[in-house]
Amino acid sequence: xxDTVRLKQTMLNVTQQLIAGCRFCVQISQDPDDKxxxxxVKYSGCAIPVLVNAATCLSCQEYKRSGxxxxxxxxxxxx
Ligand code: SF4
Numbered sequence: 001x002x003d004t005v006r007l008k009q010t011m012l013n014v015t016q017q018l019i020a021g022c023r024f025c026v027q028i029s030q031d032p033d034d035k036x037x038x039x040x041v042k043y044s045g046c047a048i049p050v051l052v053n054a055a056t057c058l059s060c061q062e063y064k065r066s067g068x069x070x071x072x073x074x075x076x077x078x079x
Contacts, residue, residue, distance in 0.1 A: 008032035015054040022063035 009032045029037035039049035
């Protein structure tokens with residue numbers, strides 16, 4: 001794996017960790033080359049998600065307010 005692919009995969013992993021708590025996020029692509037990996041229903045206003053990039057999530061910051069539990073609560077506890 002070259003450095004570019006590794007960096008893209010790291011960025012995707014960080015995005016997944018960050019947005020895992022957002023109740024509007026229904027799916028995150030596993031493809032590191034996907035420029036809009038986040039499937040979000042906040043901006044669609046219905047059950048069909050729109051595709052957004054990580055920068056949109058960072059500016060939206062809904063993941064900070066959302067009540068959805070993280071997939072791995074033990075990770076949040078640091079164990
Ligand atoms: S854009 Fe906002 S509401 Fe949508 S998944 Fe990202 S943080 Fe959540």
